[in-house]
Amino acid sequence: MKKPQWITLAAAVLLTALIFLFVRTVPVKKASIATGNQQHNETKGPANGPGLSPISIDTILLMAKKELKPAQLTWLNTLENSITRGDVKAQQLSVYHQLSHFWKDTARIFEPYAWYEAEASRLENSEKSLTFAARLFLDALQNDDLMSRRQWKALQAKDLFERSLKINPENDSAKVGLGACYLFGNISSTPMEGIQKIMEVVQKDSNNVFAQLTLAKGSLLSGQFEKAITRLEKVIQLQPGNMEGYLLMAELYERKQEYKNAVSWYQRSLPVIQQPEIRAAVSQRIEDLKKEDK
DSSP: OOOOOHHHHTHHHHHHHHTOOOSOOOOOOOOOOOOSOOTTOTTSOOTTSOSOOOOOHHHHHHHHHTTSOHHHHHHHHHHHHHHHHOOSHHHHHHHHHHHHHIIIIISOOHHHHHHHHHHHHHHHTOHHHHHHHHHHHHHHHTTOOOHHHHHHHHHHHHHHHHHHHHHOTTOHHHHHHHHHHHHHHOOSSOTHHHHHHHHHHHHHOTTOHHHHHHHHHHHHHTTOHHHHHHHHHHHHHHOTTOHHHHHHHHHHHHHTTOHHHHHHHHHHHGGGOOOHHHHHHHHHHHHHHHHHTO
16 A cells, blocks of 8 residues: 555544534646735745746636535625725625635635634734634645645745744744745745744744744655654643654554554554544554555
């Protein structure tokens, strides 16, 4: 059996558990990038990053709307058009929240949901709402195989984290999140730019779990397994109930083809997993690895 990527059992599983369960996502293709007057420059590639430009929100919404029924599309277009006519902040916020709830609860498509959550947070401009929307994008981009869409999510998260930091420059979680955008979003030609931002937090507070976990992911992604082990051990020591730490450790040993150790870590993760569907997936993986180890 083909081994799952680390992000499959760790980040993707956590997205399922901690955000909400999406039945599907829109199969956005590498379409031509729209060049309209986008408010947040989502169509532009990073100044110093890879040549591939991120997909635009226009394209994302266009593809998402193809999944809707005619009645849903009519209602949605009417609601969208009401945004430009609304001069009152409260009215605009209400429309953004209605749109985000539609894409989350009815259409069950992530990208438009996160976009309207982000638009609402930019309008509200509170540290809490900006950070929440940024984390939506950051968590999702780590499980996105389409590079143009991954970059778009990274740029959205980057913008939101930067806005949050303007409100509270001492928000270490936002600093780590900003570094993670560079580390996982492919928006810079130098991943060290992201690592340096995260290391600033670690040097100030070595017990920052989010920072240690993010650096562990980066080490795992680059094949620096021993560094990843050290950081994951730190995470689990600080938070014995951190499910992601156990799952990442297990996947690390899978990559090293040390299946007994992988099984051991998956087994250790079971007591801290609260969601039945995740526990079932991990239990199945344990059985599959036991077969591979024979």
